[in-house]
Amino acid sequence: MERDTKLAIATLMVMAFTIGTDFTGALLLVTAIERELSADITTTQWVLNIYALTFGVMMVTGGRLGDMYGHRRQIMIGAAIFLVASIGCFLAPSIGWLIGARAVQGVGAALLWPCVLALGTTIVDANKRGLAMGLILAGITSGNVVGPLIAGIATWLGDWRLFFLFNCLTAVLSIILVLRFLKKETPGEVDKRVDFAGMAVFGLALLGLLYGLDVGADWGWTSLPLIGLLALSVVFFVAFPFVEYRVKDPLLPPGMMRNREFLLVLSTNGLLIPTLFITFLYLPQFMQRTMGWSVLQSSFGMVPLMVLLSVGSLLGGRLYAPVGPKRLLLAGYALVVLAGAWIIFFLTPTSSYVALLPPMLLMGLGATLCVGTAGTAAVSAVPPSRAGVAGGLSFMVHLSIGALGVAGATAIMSADTAGVAQAGMGEAFAIGMQHAYWLAAAVAVLGVVVVALIDEKKLQTVQE
Numbered sequence: 001m002e003r004d005t006k007l008a009i010a011t012l013m014v015m016a017f018t019i020g021t022d023f024t025g026a027l028l029l030v031t032a033i034e035r036e037l038s039a040d041i042t043t044t045q046w047v048l049n050i051y052a053l054t055f056g057v058m059m060v061t062g063g064r065l066g067d068m069y070g071h072r073r074q075i076m077i078g079a080a081i082f083l084v085a086s087i088g089c090f091l092a093p094s095i096g097w098l099i100g101a102r103a104v105q106g107v108g109a110a111l112l113w114p115c116v117l118a119l120g121t122t123i124v125d126a127n128k129r130g131l132a133m134g135l136i137l138a139g140i141t142s143g144n145v146v147g148p149l150i151a152g153i154a155t156w157l158g159d160w161r162l163f164f165l166f167n168c169l170t171a172v173l174s175i176i177l178v179l180r181f182l183k184k185e186t187p188g189e190v191d192k193r194v195d196f197a198g199m200a201v202f203g204l205a206l207l208g209l210l211y212g213l214d215v216g217a218d219w220g221w222t223s224l225p226l227i228g229l230l231a232l233s234v235v236f237f238v239a240f241p242f243v244e245y246r247v248k249d250p251l252l253p254p255g256m257m258r259n260r261e262f263l264l265v266l267s268t269n270g271l272l273i274p275t276l277f278i279t280f281l282y283l284p285q286f287m288q289r290t291m292g293w294s295v296l297q298s299s300f301g302m303v304p305l306m307v308l309l310s311v312g313s314l315l316g317g318r319l320y321a322p323v324g325p326k327r328l329l330l331a332g333y334a335l336v337v338l339a340g341a342w343i344i345f346f347l348t349p350t351s352s353y354v355a356l357l358p359p360m361l362l363m364g365l366g367a368t369l370c371v372g373t374a375g376t377a378a379v380s381a382v383p384p385s386r387a388g389v390a391g392g393l394s395f396m397v398h399l400s401i402g403a404l405g406v407a408g409a410t411a412i413m414s415a416d417t418a419g420v421a422q423a424g425m426g427e428a429f430a431i432g433m434q435h436a437y438w439l440a441a442a443v444a445v446l447g448v449v450v451v452a453l454i455d456e457k458k459l460q461t462v463q464e
Contacts, residue, residue, distance in 0.1 A: 004181070004183075005123060005124060007181040008119070008123055008181050008182055008183070009120065009123075009124075009132055009135055009136070010177075010181070011174070011177040011178055011180075011181045011182055012116050012119060012120050012135075012136050012139070013135055013136055013138070013139030014139065014170070014173060014174050014177055015075065015079070015112065015116050015139075015174045015177075015178075016113075016116060016136050016137070016139030016140040016143065017139045017140065017142055017143040017146075017170065018082075018143065018167070018170040018171060018174055019109050019112075019113055019140055019143065020139065020140035020141060020142065020143020020144045020146075020147060021143040021144075021146055021147035021150060021166070021167070021170070022051070022105065022109065022143075022147065022167060023143070023144060023147065024143075024144045024145075024147040024148050025146075025147030025148055025150050025151040025163055026047060026048055026051070026102075026147075026151065026163070027048065027148065027151070028148050028151040028152055028155065028299075029047070029151050029154075029155065029160045029163060030044050030045065030047065030048070032155050032160040033047060033095070033098065033160055036160070037092075037094060037095040037098065038095075039095040043095055043099075044095065046099050047095075047098055047099055047102050048102075049214050050099050050102050050103045050106065051102045051103070051105055051106040051109075052106070052210070052214075052399070053103075053106065053207060053210050053211060053214070054103045054104075054105075054106030054107050054110065055106040055107075055109050055110045055113075055399075056110075056206060056210055056396060056399045056400065056403075057110070057203045057206050057207045057210070058106070058107050058110035058111065058203070059110045059113065059114055059392040059393075059395055059396045059399075060114075060202065060251065060252070060389060060392040060393055060396055061110070061111075061199050061203070061251070061392070062074060062078065062110045062111035062112065062113065062114050062115065062388070062392055063114030063115065063118065063387075063388035063389040063390070063391050063392025063393070064195075064199075064251055064388060064389045064392070065111070065194070065388075066111075066114060066115035066118060066388035067118070067385055067386060067387065067388040067389055068194070070184075070185040071115035071118050071119045071122075071185060071387075071388055072115075072119070072178065072182045072183070072184060072185050073185070074111055074112065074115045074388070075112045075115045075116060075119075075178055075182070076175065076178055076179075077111055077112075078108045078109065078110070078111030078112025078113075078115070079108065079112055079171055079174050079175050079178065080108070080175070081104060081105075081107060081108030081111065082105055082108030082109055082112070082167075082171050083108075083168060083171040083172065083175070084104070084108075085101050085102070085104035085105035085107075085108055086101075086105060086164050086165075086167035086168045086171055087164075087168055088100070088101030088104065089101040089102060089105065089161075089164040089167070090161050090164040090165050090167075090168060091161075092161075105167075110392075113391075113392075113395065114388050114389070114391035114392035114395065115388050115391070116136060116391075117133070117136065117375060117379065117387075117388075117391030117392075117394070117395070118379065118387035118388040118390070118391045119182070120132045120133055120135075120136045121133060121376060121379045121380070121387060121391075122379075122384050122387050126380070127321045128321070129320065129321075129376050129379070129380060130316070130317045130318070130319070130320020130321055130325075130372065130373065130376050131314075131317040131318055131320065131321075132317070133317055133320070133372045133373075133375055133376040133379075134313045134314050134315070134316050134317015134318065134320070134372045135313070135314065135317060136372075137313040137316075137317075137371060137372045137375075138310055138311070138313040138314050138317075141306070141309045141310040141313055142310045144306060144309070144310070145303070145306045145307060145310055148299055150163055150166050151163045152299075154166070193247075193248055193249045194249075195244075195247050195249055195250055195251040197243050197247060198240065198243055198244050198247060198250055198251035198252070199251055201236050201239055201240050201243050202236075202240050202251060202252075204233075204236045205233050205234075205236030205237040205240060206233075206396070206400070207233075208229055208230065208232050208233030208236065209230065209233045209237075209400065209403075210399075210400065210403055211229065212226055212229045212230045212233060213403045213404060213406070213407040214403070216407055216410075216411070217407075217410050217411070217414060221411055251389075252389065252393075253386065253389075256382055256386060256389070256390070259381060259382065260455075260458075261381045261454060261455055261458045262378065262381040262382055262390070264450055264451075264453055264454050265325075265374060265377040265378045265381050265454060266378050266393060266394060266397055267397065267447075267450050268329055268333075268370070268374040268377075268447055268450055268451055268454075269371075269374040269375060269378060269394040269395070269397045269398045270397040270398050270400065270401030270402065271333075271401060271443050271444060271446055271447030271450060272332070272333060272336055272366070272367065272370050272371070272374075272444055272447055273398055273399075273401055273402035273405065274401065274402055274404070274405020274406065274408070274409070274439070274440040274443050274444075275336050275339065275340050275363065275405070275437070275440040275441065275443070275444050276336070276363060276367055276402070277402040277403075277405055277406050278405060278406060278409045278436060278437070278440055279305070279339075279359075279360070279363055280302070281406060281409075282409075282433045282436070283298075283301075283302065283305075283356060283360070284298040284299065284301065284302055285298075285429065286347075286356070286429065286430065286433060287301050287353070287356075289429045289430075290349050290350075290351075290427070290429065290430055291352070291353065301353060301356070302360075304357065304360055304361065304364070305360040305361075305363060305364045308360075308361065308364030308365060308368065309364050309367055309368060312364060312365060312367075312368025312369075313368050313371075313372055315368055315369075316328060316332075316368045316369045316370075316371070316372045316373055317372055317376075319369075320372070320373055320376055324456055325373050325374075325376065325377040325380075325454075325456060326451060326454050326456040328369045328370070328373045329369070329370055329373055329374060329377075329447075329451040329454075330448065330451050330452070331366075331369055332365075332366045332367065332368070332369030332370030332373065333366065333370060333444055333447045333448045333451060334366070334448065335362045335363070335365055335366030335369070336362070336363060336366035336367065336370070336444045336447075337441055337444045337445055337448065338362050338366075339358075339359040339360075339362035339363040339366060340359075340437045340440055340441030340444060341441060342358055342359040342362065343359050343433070343434060343437045344434050344437050344438060344441065347359070347430065347433075347434065348430065349427040349430040349431070351430075371398075374394065375391070375394045375395070377454075378390050378391070378393070378394040379391055379394070381458070401443075405439065405440055405443060408436075408439050409436035409437075409439060409440065410436075412432065412435050412436045412439060413429075413432040413433070413435075413436055
């Protein structure tokens with residue numbers, strides 16, 4: 001790569017790092033926020049939930065606007081919104097204010113992240129796309145690793161607000177680097193109209209789905225309000241193609257939705273994720289409930305997986321061109337299936353930490369081969385003028401299928417009440433976790449089938 005390209009990729013990595021710290025770091029702040037702002041746990045949980053909701057809902061919109069008006073410009077707008085919202089979080093006088101600021105933070109991150117992905121794969125030659133994506137994902141996963149440490153230091157110093165001050169500093173640094181090292185683009189489609197109707201319908205459909213999955217365990221999976229909310233979400237999803245058919249410049253161009261290879265690759269961005277998400281959710285709890293570890297000990301227990309995800313992203317990126325996306329995806333999905341099978345068949349309530357290392361290593365290596373590869377392949381399967389919306393869609397699928405998987409796993413865990421009556425809580429949790437992994441592993445097996453259907457040659461021969 002040329003020097004200017006390397007500096008541009010480094011700038012995108014800093015932006016990815018900023019988003020990565022915000023995703024995981026806030027998880028450790030809940031207790032401190034609850035105590036200082038005199039809020040109950042249910043309310044405080046929305047400091048986390050609202051960020052994920054706005055981030056997921058606005059992602060495709062952010063990518064589409066970047067394709068129309070320029071990815072660099074959209075990154076600047078998103079970073080500015082993120083910075084202002086981070087200041088709002090730092091100064092928040094009440095829990096309501098904090099939740100509102102976190103919602104705006106999610107919007108800012110959603111506006112810039114798909115454009116980061118788009119620029120990462122369009123400012124380099126085709127044979128360097130995998131490497132560029134691997135570097136960017138190394139940035140965000142490094143943020144995932146460092147975020148909890150920053151949050152832990154902030155709470156150790158006695159003020160959770162310092163974590164959001166760190167957000168402000170990294171956002172300012174990102175803006176400076178963008179101004180210095182990202183070249184101005186010629187807007188791609190300024191003659192196009194913004195599809196507000198499509199954005200509204202698609203956003204409401206996705207919001208209803210993600211919100212329903214988020215509150216399902218609290219409301220009850222068979223409760224009428226939840227069924228009504230999910231039914232309304234389905235109505236909006238069904239209405240979306242009809243709305244798009246009637247507008248001049250649709251949010252999701254019909255050509256993309258008829259692109260078989262793009263749709264297949266797009267699904268591979270998500271079919272892996274339920275296994276990964278429930279690993280993040282349940283393995284720390286397994287360490288605490290069955291092994292008797294503290295929260296801090298279990299967070300360090302997850303370090304091998306997190307470090308492998310961070311460092312391994314570079315491996316997947318370097319292998320993208322010489323090995324090819326299809327082989328990488330097949331290998332990655334196979335490793336993830338093996339990780340799920342290990343937990344299902346070999347993990348017991350009396351297992352030690354050593355027994356957790358093989359599935360964590362299999363999962364980490366499998367995910368590093370798949371996540372960046374699937375994202376790069378999705379962007380490669382569409383013309384450069386659609387890179388932003390493709391990046392937004394790939395990450396939206398990532399989050400949505402992951403949320404569906406977590407919801408299904410939670411329902412299985414909740415329904416596994418017989419084990420609670422007959423065994424101790426630790427043993428019951430281990431049994432329920434094994435049952436939940438059956439669902440996640442089955443989704444990963446479906447991913448293997450989808451990967452097998454991809455025609456790799458067509459990923460590189462897309463016409464405008």
